Amino acid sequence: MSKQEKVLGSVANYVDERTGAAKWMKKNLTKVFPDHWSFMLGEVALYSFVILLLTGTFLTFWFDPSQNEVVYNGSYEPLKDVEMTAAYASTLHISFDVRGGLLMRQIHHWSALIFMVAIVAHLLRVFFTGAFRKPREFNWLIGVGLLTLGIVEGFLGYSLPDDLLSGTGIRIAEAIIQAIPVVGSYLAFFAFGGAFPGHVFISRIYTVHVLLLPGIFLALITIHLMLVWYQKHTQYPGPGRTEKNVVGYPLMPVYMAKAGGFFFIVFGVCAFLGAVASINPIWLYGPYTPGQISAGSQPDWYMGWLDGLVRAAPPIETHAFGHTISWNILIPGLIIPGILFTGMALYPFIESWMTGDKREHHLLERPRNNPNRTAIGAMSLAFMLVCLVNGGNDIIATQFNLTINGIMWFTRIGLFVIPPIVFVITKRLCLSLQRADRDLVLHGRETGRLVMTAEGEFVEVHEPLSAEKIYTLTQHEQNAPLALPDVDANGVRGVGGMKGKLRKRASIAAAEQVPSPTLTEAKEIEHH
Amino acid sequence: MTTDIQKFPDPGLPEHQHRKADHDPKAADAAEKKVAILFLISALGAVLLIYSYIFVREDVWFFIPVMGDTNAKQFGIGMGMAISLFFIGMGAIQWARTLMPDNEVVAQRHEFRSEDADREDFVATVKERAGVAGLGRRPFIKRSLGLALGLAGLSPLVLLRDLGPLPKNELSKTSWKAGTRLVTDPGDRPIRPSDLEVGSVAQILPELAPGQKRTLEDIGKDAVLLIRVRPAEFNLDAERLSWTHEGIIAFSKICSHMGCAVALYEQQTKHLLCPCHQSTFDVTRAAKVIFGPAARPLPQLAITVDSEGYLVAQQGFTEPVGPSFWERSS
Numbered sequence: 001m002s003k004q005e006k007v008l009g010s011v012a013n014y015v016d017e018r019t020g021a022a023k024w025m026k027k028n029l030t031k032v033f034p035d036h037w038s039f040m041l042g043e044v045a046l047y048s049f050v051i052l053l054l055t056g057t058f059l060t061f062w063f064d065p066s067q068n069e070v071v072y073n074g075s076y077e078p079l080k081d082v083e084m085t086a087a088y089a090s091t092l093h094i095s096f097d098v099r100g101g102l103l104m105r106q107i108h109h110w111s112a113l114i115f116m117v118a119i120v121a122h123l124l125r126v127f128f129t130g131a132f133r134k135p136r137e138f139n140w141l142i143g144v145g146l147l148t149l150g151i152v153e154g155f156l157g158y159s160l161p162d163d164l165l166s167g168t169g170i171r172i173a174e175a176i177i178q179a180i181p182v183v184g185s186y187l188a189f190f191a192f193g194g195a196f197p198g199h200v201f202i203s204r205i206y207t208v209h210v211l212l213l214p215g216i217f218l219a220l221i222t223i224h225l226m227l228v229w230y231q232k233h234t235q236y237p238g239p240g241r242t243e244k245n246v247v248g249y250p251l252m253p254v255y256m257a258k259a260g261g262f263f264f265i266v267f268g269v270c271a272f273l274g275a276v277a278s279i280n281p282i283w284l285y286g287p288y289t290p291g292q293i294s295a296g297s298q299p300d301w302y303m304g305w306l307d308g309l310v311r312a313a314p315p316i317e318t319h320a321f322g323h324t325i326s327w328n329i330l331i332p333g334l335i336i337p338g339i340l341f342t343g344m345a346l347y348p349f350i351e352s353w354m355t356g357d358k359r360e361h362h363l364l365e366r367p368r369n370n371p372n373r374t375a376i377g378a379m380s381l382a383f384m385l386v387c388l389v390n391g392g393n394d395i396i397a398t399q400f401n402l403t404i405n406g407i408m409w410f411t412r413i414g415l416f417v418i419p420p421i422v423f424v425i426t427k428r429l430c431l432s433l434q435r436a437d438r439d440l441v442l443h444g445r446e447t448g449r450l451v452m453t454a455e456g457e458f459v460e461v462h463e464p465l466s467a468e469k470i471y472t473l474t475q476h477e478q479n480a481p482l483a484l485p486d487v488d489a490n491g492v493r494g495v496g497g498m499k500g501k502l503r504k505r506a507s508i509a510a511a512e513q514v515p516s517p518t519l520t521e522a523k524e525i526e527h528h
Numbered sequence: 529m530t531t532d533i534q535k536f537p538d539p540g541l542p543e544h545q546h547r548k549a550d551h552d553p554k555a556a557d558a559a560e561k562k563v564a565i566l567f568l569i570s571a572l573g574a575v576l577l578i579y580s581y582i583f584v585r586e587d588v589w590f591f592i593p594v595m596g597d598t599n600a601k602q603f604g605i606g607m608g609m610a611i612s613l614f615f616i617g618m619g620a621i622q623w624a625r626t627l628m629p630d631n632e633v634v635a636q637r638h639e640f641r642s643e644d645a646d647r648e649d650f651v652a653t654v655k656e657r658a659g660v661a662g663l664g665r666r667p668f669i670k671r672s673l674g675l676a677l678g679l680a681g682l683s684p685l686v687l688l689r690d691l692g693p694l695p696k697n698e699l700s701k702t703s704w705k706a707g708t709r710l711v712t713d714p715g716d717r718p719i720r721p722s723d724l725e726v727g728s729v730a731q732i733l734p735e736l737a738p739g740q741k742r743t744l745e746d747i748g749k750d751a752v753l754l755i756r757v758r759p760a761e762f763n764l765d766a767e768r769l770s771w772t773h774e775g776i777i778a779f780s781k782i783c784s785h786m787g788c789a790v791a792l793y794e795q796q797t798k799h800l801l802c803p804c805h806q807s808t809f810d811v812t813r814a815a816k817v818i819f820g821p822a823a824r825p826l827p828q829l830a831i832t833v834d835s836e837g838y839l840v841a842q843q844g845f846t847e848p849v850g851p852s853f854w855e856r857s858s
Binding site (some may be wrong): 030031032053099100103104107123126127128135172174176179180181182183184185186188189190191192193195196197198200231234239240242243244245246247248249250253254260262263264265266267268269271272274275276277278288289290291293294295297298307310311312313314315316317319321323324325326328329355360362393404405406408432439449450467468470471474475504507516517518519520522 | 532533534536537538539540541542543551565581592596599601602603605606607609611613614615616617618620621623624625628629630633634636637640642648656688689691692694695698713731734736739744745747748751766781782785786787791792803804805806807817819820822823824845850851852853854855856857858
């Protein structure tokens with residue numbers, strides 16, 4: 001036994017005698033993880049969260065979360081002797097007088113943007129491949145929770161420096177709180193410790209940003225990962241891959257090296273962005289004052305859709321009985337986001353209700369093989385994108401020489417018209433792709449080689465696919481609509497009322513697909 | 529589906545393809561060197577970081593296309609960090625891809641549902657344990673515990689009451705009163721009508737009493753925009769017209785939609801535009817909303833001149849300024 005082995009052995013012995021970990025470790029070090037590039041999206045989110053914790057901790061050493069008035073006396077000349085809050089002054093200090101401070105701020109902000117991009121990309125991957133189906137509904141719910149918290153955490157984070165841009169964002173948040181019927185002005189006064197902007201808000205959101213939300217994040221991410229571990233990862237369909245097995249690389253050493261290495265790559269990319277790409281140059285905006293603003297005020301991208309919705313809202317308020325209800329704030333700021341996120345959270349249950357499918361699923365679906373779901377996803381995405389475009393309508397107007405009014409009307413109409421069109425087009429597209437797969441399997445790949453037959457006829461040579469490829473293209477399930485009776489036992493039409501009717505129609509829509517080619521069909525074609 | 533339709537069969541996992549480094553020791557050595565080089569590049573990155581941190585001067589700037597002027601120290605530290613981290617990752621992944629075993633492994637899944645016997649046992653256990661606790665038999669305990677837990681749950685709400693004062697009528701009040709002088713922001717200089725040319729705009733705050741300090745909360749409600757147009761251009765009713773002075777009209781600068789500063793004035797069209805959500809107000813028609821999500825005009829401040837010829841408020845605002853709230857009556 002080498003010396004190294006001896007040391008490792010005695011450490012392992014020490015730990016095992018106190019925890020009994022050897023048995024668990026033995027089993028889990030060879031745990032199998034399937035490999036696919038799209039499985040890295042969630043990893044990017046996890047790693048950027050770790051980067052956020054590390055760089056965020058660095059920033060807390062100098063940041064002063066206080067709205068006490070100070071006179072700036074640092075090395076950034078244009079703001080010398082200007083009165084500002086300690087929060088803004090300390091952010092300037094980090095940016096100009098702490099070596100590597102600006103870099104850390106920029107890495108922190110970049111990784112926050114990447115964190116949100118990765119969460120959304122991961123969510124789309126999970127949605128469009130059907131990875132949320134039984135038994136993974138809990139993880140879907142946790143994921144929706146993490147996305148929601150991520151938006152809040154990001155907003156609070158860029159609000160902390162108390163510059164003119166972020167203060168404007170807080171002002172808008174205050175207006176949304178204030179617009180809540182009955183309790184709005186009370187909630188606003190409690191949150192801000194009095195009239196806006198007050199002098200307590202920055203220190204309050206600081207506690208939420210660095211302690212409360214990261215704590216909840218850690219807990220939710222831990223459960224999220226434990227469930228992935230326990231339920232085993234889903235896998236894409238292919239030869240040798242079934243609902244009953246999982247094919248991939250063992251945790252030690254391959255997956256460890258790849259995943260661990262990938263963490264460093266994500267960190268490296270964030271550091272590179274922080275080094276070369278300026279982000280949120282708060283010194284250009286100046287300290288916050290409610291009487292000023294800069295043109296082209298934009299939130300971070302993950303808030304853009306919300307801002308776009310607010311911009312598109314029609315100017316409606318109700319004044320009655322001495323009270324005011326601001327529909328122009330409540331509808332885009334609270335009601336529509338509430339409906340969207342509730343619908344997203346409930347989607348796994350809605351789909352299972354539509355299809356009647358209560359089985360476990362571990363094989364992912366190719367998006368084209370579930371046209372209805374893919375179309376619903378594309379439709380929702382289209383809605384969000386129209387909102388996002390409108391969130392940047394002032395920038396788009398100046399960049400492309402359009403009128404803001406034109407973009408706004410495009411949005412107001414587009415929000416109702418574009419998503420349904422996208423739904424129909426996506427569904428047709430999926431069915432066409434299924435048809436193309438069918439042709440490919442039954443007739444082989446077009447080689448582009450033309451051959452003249454003895455009779456003088458030109459034909460293109462088709463090359464048959466490999467058995468592996470054919471299996472991958474034909475293994476997916478053939479859905480049938482739910483067999484819901486039209487009339488009940490007494491011959492009365494409309495079983496289950498409206499709900500029953502809706503379910504019947506939804507299940508027919510969800511089951512629409514091109515029949516997968518079969519071996520039988522292939523043999524028949526051969527005979528001709 | 530009838531039984532005589534056959535699906536395409538599963539050919540099983542494809543055969544494992546060996547890599548060159550698996551059987552050729554030379555290729556394996558080359559792969560090892562490649563990994564080592566990647567790790568060494570990372571080490572150089574760390575050296576660059578330390579060097580930049582200590583030796584590069586703070587006032588050195590250079591130009592990067594697209595990115596603009598970049599501080600050399602910050603760039604050196606950042607690039608050093610990026611290189612040191614990125615190449616550790618590249619090395620590890622290269623190592624995993626070329627030298628670690630790349631055999632795919634198959635593991636079996638098991639259904640999560642417990643065996644029926646276990647599920648029945650579980651239900652029996654819960655029932656039996658609950659029976660031991662006597663929850664079902666002792667409703668008084670159950671109800672009083674519910675009450676206690678509910679009230680205990682309310683206590684954080686009670687304790688959070690002191691987060692802030694009650695709003696009272698704070699949202700409806702501003703510092704403007706009859707006779708308050710209009711002063712410039714910044715500068716705090718009182719202004720005469722002649723200071724303002726036709727077509728110009730001034731940012732205005734109420735004059736402070738001696739020794740008084742202006743807070744951000746005050747500015748958030750008091751900020752006013754003063755705009756001068758030709759009097760003939762006004763399209764106002766008699767009362768609103770009497771609130772103007774020689775073509776000078778004053779509006780709250782705080783947007784009636786969400787409280788942003790309405791700071792963009794289009795001189796040609798005489799429109800005020802809020803940069804946050806593009807609500808657009810027509811100055812000549814008492815800031816009527818002509819576009820965007822705002823539902824109310826900007827409140828107008830009645831102005832006149834005092835005996836010394838300085839602009840003053842005729843009275844305070846006649847309605848609350850800023851975004852709407854439940855208690856607002858109009």
